[in-house]
Amino acid sequence: MKTIKGIYIIVLFMLCLIVSHHPALAATGSGDLLKQPAVEVSVSLGNAANELKFEPNSLEFVAGKRYNLRLTNPSQMKHYFTAKDFADAIWTQKVEAGKVEIKGAIHEVELKPGATADWVFVPLKSGKYTLRCSVAGHTEAGMTGEITVTN
Structure with a gap:
């Protein structure tokens, strides 16, 4: 005892x-x-012309602030928002898509054509993190980006 x-x-x-x-x-x-109100940041995974890119492909956050990352997919194919090291350096409050709310550790989010998701989080650790779409061939075609977290 x-x-x-x-x-x-x-x-x-x-x-x-x-x-x-x-x-x-x-x-x-x-x-x-x-x-604290969440600062909204929007990112498009692909576009209506089906180009393989994130718009914008460079994101900046401040540690200790609350954010709502609004992810949209206006293209005709599915895409992933994959940034495992970044996901490990944040506290996720929730990911909300449609009538579903997911809580806990999130490492990537898949968006089907026309989908939207809100990822509410607080960055905890500063650094530079790689963003990519993990669908076969998309990273190689240039669907990449960088996420920076400052103090």
Whole structure:
């Protein structure tokens, strides 16, 4: 019993250290961040001419701010918004598409022709991240981009 209590105290202490070094996590815990209006950023996966590109293909976010990334696919083929390292460096509140809301860790979002999805998140870690469409041949055809997160 003493061992379990000791482990619990150590884990609690480590969690306090992590939260104190990540203001976005601290704000999330207190609910302040969820009251912050989400900054809307729109990205088109492809276009009506079926060109294989993200518009825009360069995205910039600030760590600790809440965003709503609106993804649309106006093309006649499916596309993926794939940025695993970026997804690992953010806290996802939700992904909403139609009448479905998904919560938890998200690493890529598939959009079928004409689809729209909203990805609400808070960047936690600064860096440069690669964006690509993982449909066979799309990355090679130039459907790539870069995501930058600053402090």
